[in-house]
Amino acid sequence: MKAVILGAAAGGGFPQWNSNAEACRRARAGDADAMPRSQASLAVSGDGERWFLINASPDLRQQIQERSILHPRRDLRSSPIEGVVLTGADVDAIAGLLHLRERQAFTIYASERVLAVLRANPIFGVLAEDCVRRQAVPLAQPFEPCHVDGSASGLEVELFDVPGKVALYLETGSSPDELLGKPGDTVGVEVRAGAQRLVYIPGCAGMTERLKRRLAGASVVLFDGTLWQDDEMIRLGLGPKTGRRMGHMSLSGPDGTIAAFRDIAVKRKIFVHINNSNPILIEGSIERDMLAKDGWEVAYDGMEVSP
Ligand code: MLT
Ligand code: MN
Numbered sequence: 239m240k241a242v243i244l245g246a247a248a249g250g251g252f253p254q255w256n257s258n259a260e261a262c263r264r265a266r267a268g269d270a271d272a273m274p275r276s277q278a279s280l281a282v283s284g285d286g287e288r289w290f291l292i293n294a295s296p297d298l299r300q301q302i303q304e305r306s307i308l309h310p311r312r313d314l315r316s317s318p319i320e321g322v323v324l325t326g327a328d329v330d331a332i333a334g335l336l337h338l339r340e341r342q343a344f345t346i347y348a349s350e351r352v353l354a355v356l357r358a359n360p361i362f363g364v365l366a367e368d369c370v371r372r373q374a375v376p377l378a379q380p381f382e383p384c385h386v387d388g389s390a391s392g393l394e395v396e397l398f399d400v401p402g403k404v405a406l407y408l409e410t411g412s413s414p415d416e417l418l419g420k421p422g423d424t425v426g427v428e429v430r431a432g433a434q435r436l437v438y439i440p441g442c443a444g445m446t447e448r449l450k451r452r453l454a455g456a457s458v459v460l461f462d463g464t465l466w467q468d469d470e471m472i473r474l475g476l477g478p479k480t481g482r483r484m485g486h487m488s489l490s491g492p493d494g495t496i497a498a499f500r501d502i503a504v505k506r507k508i509f510v511h512i513n514n515s516n517p518i519l520i521e522g523s524i525e526r527d528m529l530a531k532d533g534w535e536v537a538y539d540g541m542e543v544s545p
Contacts, residue, residue, distance in 0.1 A: 239393065239431035240283045240544045241458070244291070244301040245276035246537035248464050248513040249330035251297060259476060262514055271521040275539050276301055277330045278440045278511040280460065281308065282429050284392030288385050290321045290347075292427050292438050294334030302337075305540065317342050320385045323375075323395060324348035325440055326424045327355035327405045330511075332362075339364040343386045345371040349397060349422030355405065377422060380430075394430040397422075398452060401443035403485035417485070424485065428452070434545035436460070440511035443485045445498040456504045457545030460537065463509025466490050466516045466525050476515050489518070489529065496532050508535045508543060 245251070252275040253262035264272035277295035289308060295301070302308045302319075310316045321344050324331055332355075338344065346356070346365070353374055356362045375381060380396040402424025403409075403417045410416050426439035426449075435456045442449070442462040453459055464486035471477040481488045489495045489509070499507060509529070512518060517525040518536050526536065537543070 239429065239434045239436065240286045241429075241436055241542070242281045242305065242307065243460075243510065243537045243539060243541040243543055244279040244281055244305065245295050245297055245539055246510055246512055246541070247275035247277055248511045249277060249328065250514060251275065251277045252512070252514040252519055254514045257476070257514055259474065259515065261517075261520060264520075272519065273521075273538055275512065275519070279334070280438050280510070280543075281305070282393065282436065283307075284431055287318060288320045288391070289318050290323055290383055290391065290393070290395075291319060292323045293325055293331040293440065294322050294338065295330050296333040298334030299337045301539070315340075315342065317344070319344055320391070321345040321347055321383050323383075323397075323427055324352050325427060325438070326402065327352045327408070328441070329405070329407070331440075332356065335362060335365060338370070341366065341369050343369050343371075345373055345383065345386070347373050347375050347383060347395070349377060349425055350374045351420060351422035355408070377425065392431055396428045396430075397425040398428065400424055400426045400439055400441070400449060401446060402441055403443060412483075417483075419485070426452070428456075433457075436543070436545045438510075441485060442487055443482070444487050445495070450498075450502050453502050453504055458506040458508065458543055459504045460508050460510045460543065461495060461499075462486055463489060463495075463512040463516065463518065463536070465513055466518060470515050471513075474515055489516075490525070496529055496534065500532070506535070506543075506545075507533060508537050508541075510537045512536065
């Protein structure tokens with residue numbers, strides 16, 4: 239299995255278009271310690287030729303442009319992108335589907351809940367269903383995605399529920415009940431090939447015993463790295479929401495992700511979906527050193543994460 243990070247940042251990207259915070263200014267100015275990152279997405283392949291994307295970020299057009307592995311090679315009109323697996327219906331997971339119009343055949347794999355959101359938004363009709371297949375994937379049931387020509391991908395994929403919330407634009411109120419997602423709203427993806435096990439979880443509201451069991455023994459885990467501290471956006475004056483309110487557990491502290499992973503045996507662990515307010519985006523920051531001591535890496539666009 240081959241795997242490449244297409245984008246490592248959370249929704250908004252780094253720098254975010256309307257952020258005048260110091261880190262974003264440094265990224266915009268070309269500071270080598272504040273490397274820009276596009277919105278979160280991963281490409282995986284069983285043969286190194288044909289690729290499945292996990293999420294289609296709003297930056298997908300730029301991500302394709304920047305990665306030659308995703309350039310057309312075969313026919314006059316063609317693409318090595320054979321499918322897109324969705325982990326939720328957030329804007330940063332699905333908006334990039336609109337870049338994939340132009341009558342190119344591929345398959346969208348998602349939970350029934352996420353496919354229902356696509357159906358309810360007529361703009362996704364630009365991906366005509368006689369050309370772009372939509373396959374409902376039951377949770378916790380491994381399947382082998384096929385290439386468009388019907389050949390086997392050599393990958394076994396499984397979607398599994400993780401703690402999360404409904405997509406921001408589908409929130410109907412702010413009480414915990416109204417925010418809580420239903421199974422299938424926020425999922426993780428496990429991709430297996432032989433003994434290799436890659437797990438991609440760009441959004442996770444909390445660590446559970448069940449999730450720990452799922453992660454144990456993975457070759458590489460790519461995990462929600464949205465915020466360093468739950469109240470960081472508020473403290474920095476960037477916004478009114480905590481990480482918890484946005485459906486993301488934070489990295490630091492006794493309930494944080496770094497602590498939660500200390501008793502989970504995984505070979506390689508990498509933060510993805512990193513918000514532009516998170517100090518781990520800055521090379522040489524204290525926070526970056528702290529997570530490195532715990533064996534964590536910080537994803538960047540183009541990073542090879544093959545298990
Ligand atoms: C998130 O990860 O919390 C969402 O992508 C937020 C958003 O939709 O902007
Ligand atoms: Mn997001």
